[in-house]
Amino acid sequence: MTGFLGAFTTFSSFSIEVVELLMSDKWFGALGIIAFHLIGGVMSTMLGILLYKLLFRS
Template sequence: MGFYAFLAIGIGAASGAWLRWGLGILLNPLFPTLPLGTLAANLLGGFLMGMAMQFLLEHAVLPPEIRLAITTGFLGGLTTFSTFSAETVTLLLREEYLWTLAIILMHVIGSVAMTLLGILAMKLLTTAGVS
């Protein structure tokens, strides 16, 4: 991996992590049982990944550093499986089984659905001549 790819991933990852942190600060106090910041980060990340997948498919000439900054960097920093896992285990340890099931379903099904929605949104934008 070259220096510019390394730098692109690092800048993207820092930006994504800062956004995730901000979402946690903004949303987690709203409903303490269910950490909405992590859920929002993963759902937003899924949607943006879908958009990025479609956009990058249609714009194959973009430099690899840009592709890495967006996907591996920014979206990798924004989304978080480890925090999702920790929050899920916390709910299990509190014996809040319905909330545990709900958070698992919201993250997993929600993220996949949002990725598909992101692909569809980018296709619609492309058809409309926006991208």
């Protein structure tokens, strides 16, 4: 339950930050945050898969 509800608050924080930047005409800042979160998420997933394969030799 905590992880499920925690995802909502994290996404809400991300959304609010991006919307506030967009409303203050800071487009590059908003795009930077979006790119950072997307790239960071994909990289973290790839690292997790790599570590799993190294630890369990699958």
